[in-house]
Amino acid sequence: MSDNFAAAGLLLAFAIVLPIVVMTVVHWLAPHKPHKEKLTTYECGNLPIGKAWIGFKINYFLYALVFAAFSVESIFLYPWALMYRKLGTYALVEMFIFMIILIIGFGYAWKRGALKWM
Template identity: 35%
Template sequence: MYNKNYLKILLFIFIGITIGIIPQIIGYICGPHKSYKEKNSSYECGFNSFKDSRIKFNIKYYLIAIFFILFDIESIFFFPWCISMKKIGIYGYITIMIFIFELIIAFLYILKEGALEW
């Protein structure tokens, strides 16, 4: 038998997935399906591409995306900790403080290396 606390997490995940999928389904059903000239034109930068698509990009774009994903995934670990805080006691508190300390050290390293500077 599963714990009631996990039911809250499953409900949170279900609502998140539902909010992400329902607008896409509505847009697909209600949106236009005909192709026309403006729809197929380039729109990201306002002009047609003039080079090969395999040009070099600055690595910092990728680093920022990876840092965001890493810190986002690490923040997910706070959900089970918050739910089970009463059961795990002081050992769980010390463990999460070590985890937060490691996150702070990683963030300070990122700032020191200048990975978030443009």
């Protein structure tokens, strides 16, 4: 049991130390030549027109959120399909309940207008 904790602790330490080491090495080796043009908002040479903070419709964010939720949930169907024969009838009932919950969520998003693009 303590071997599992040691491996997890070692992995955690590695996950913390590695990015710090990589960022330090990049900071030392990367060229640092600041220039007025490089410090502007856009490096393309065109002057920006208008404000950078413009409003977007919330529908775009809702559409992306619904897409992300349903795509992540649909990923759970693949391992279930692979192990279906070993899991038996109980897994079929559980997946049926899971699909009912997804369909209810999809219907709710559709009713609220989250799937309308414009």
